[in-house]
Amino acid sequence: MRIAIDATGGDLGPATVLAGAIDGARRFGVGLLICGPEAEIRDALARLDTTGVDLEIIDAPESIAMDEQAAQAIRRKPRSSIAVALGLVRDGAAGGMVSAGHSGAVMAGALLVLGRAPGVERPAIAGFMPAIGGRTFVLDLGAVTDPKPAQIVQFAQMASIYMRGVHDIPNPTVGLLSNGEEASKGNQLVRETYPLLEAAPGVNFKGNVEGRDIPRRVVDIVVTDGFTGNVALKVAEGAAGLMAEVLRTEVTATLPRKLATLALRPAFDAVRRRLDYAETGGAQLLGVNGVAVVAHGRSSSRAIANAIGVAERGAAAGVPALLARYLPEFRAAAEGVGGRG
């Protein structure tokens, strides 16, 4: 299997992205289709050890800047690295694609180039957030800011299919993000979604969960609208960054503290790795007809390597095919019980 990688996306530059992609290719046993301006990529690759890695450069001279309007940019730049990588997935040359670039453009491009998987109303952005004793799978992280209740139900179904098919969790639990655990809590959208989730086929619904339950890993999957999910992800990321900053200031405040900190360097490194939101390997575009992974803009090479792994697992499990198989079954079951129709 080959994975297409957007070489020019990412705040840290192509050298970081390529180093990570090559590392990921070795770790997960995949080939690489490297999309970007050919000469630039050739230069960057010359400084890396690519021994034994199956790779090919696919020239993509255009690039999409972070401040461009996503859908327009994708339409106007068919030779951008994002559009080229998505095209390789559409044409079957790549099993999946990874980009640390403009996430809105990847989403817009995936809809345009790959389209939706059969039966999907609105694709969502889904990703893991660090939690005590594991990670919590959260969606939507920003694709659909004002979903209908039935669309949130489908997010829950897609995530359940994903966790079963890709992560071997037989009956993943699902919580609905709210401002309190009781069924009566929530804004109007949540209160309307709650009974639909209770009745939804393919969803092991455990009721409402609160914001603090995401890092506590109370359920396997947390569903929410794309506005709230995006705020939650970025607040968590910011809070972790704040704590790291305050900790750094405190442990280096005096000479004795600095010396003690040297002995704890491995511990601090482990904490940083464990809680680095970039390191979870990026978010899936769940519901598009192909495997597309959005890595964090500030992805390290380790994060890119992890994202390659996420794309490989999604492609190997055939996520779009799983969605196309199970979503109609769930719909039929719901109609059979006179459910959501």
Place this chain on the structure above:
Amino acid sequence: MRIAIDATGGDLGPATVLAGAIDGARRFGVGLLICGPEAEIRDALARLDTTGVDLEIIDAPESIAMDEQAAQAIRRKPRSSIAVALGLVRDGAAGGMVSAGHSGAVMAGALLVLGRAPGVERPAIAGFMPAIGGRTFVLDLGAVTDPKPAQIVQFAQMASIYMRGVHDIPNPTVGLLSNGEEASKGNQLVRETYPLLEAAPGVNFKGNVEGRDIPRRVVDIVVTDGFTGNVALKVAEGAAGLMAEVLRTEVTATLPRKLATLALRPAFDAVRRRLDYAETGGAQLLGVNGVAVVAHGRSSSRAIANAIGVAERGAAAGVPALLARYLPEFRAAAEGVGGRG
């Protein structure tokens, strides 16, 4: 000035609450009206040093459990510690009240017993969240889950009045919580609120902010609906707890690390204090006709003492009177320019 304290609220019990209240009374130079079952309070006080503190027990034999429906409980239990404390504020016996109990019941009770300050449409819950180099004032944290755009504008005005009047920030900056900085970002509510905030008198609006900007302190005040604000607060609290947990595990994983950790104990304590969401002193009910402060359920005595300080400052500045004075001015200014009418 005297502050009414709900002695029975709080997960850690009356002894913790009373120790904190007495500490707070000394630090902020206020007297205490201690509301709760008289015999129990007398017992708890006997084990504390109350020298020099002006205090009085106000018998309140009923209490509201955390799982009771808020509005019903307040109506059915007029002799609950929350209702009694609010009554003391209404009658002018107390300058403000503090409770670490059922926050929904305090909110419902405040609306019932104190009512809204003149000109206020919907009171909000407002509080400080830890941030790099300071704290960010965030509202609404859970009072109004589906506000109208104009109500979010009034939240921004109330918070601006509060920061000017109580925290001496002459022209506090305001951000609207969204899923991106651009004016085009947001869910429907945010997109409708944005232009109203741009035109709103009394609001130094700086545009959209993202979740990560709360702990980065990009603006003085972040406004959002009560659903999103509640999720943001609890996600941040949970993320800080996760990091503390992972850090604790790592720094005690080996004997050399444990020894080094001893030397860093003061640093870790400082970090914990700095980032403890309970320690910010509790949230204001901004917009009710009196000063009511909701402390965190897991408030330590230090947190309760801080909450006494928050109530004292709010009462000394006369927050309800400030709102009653400025909100009509803002409304008149908006009408004058043919604004929101």
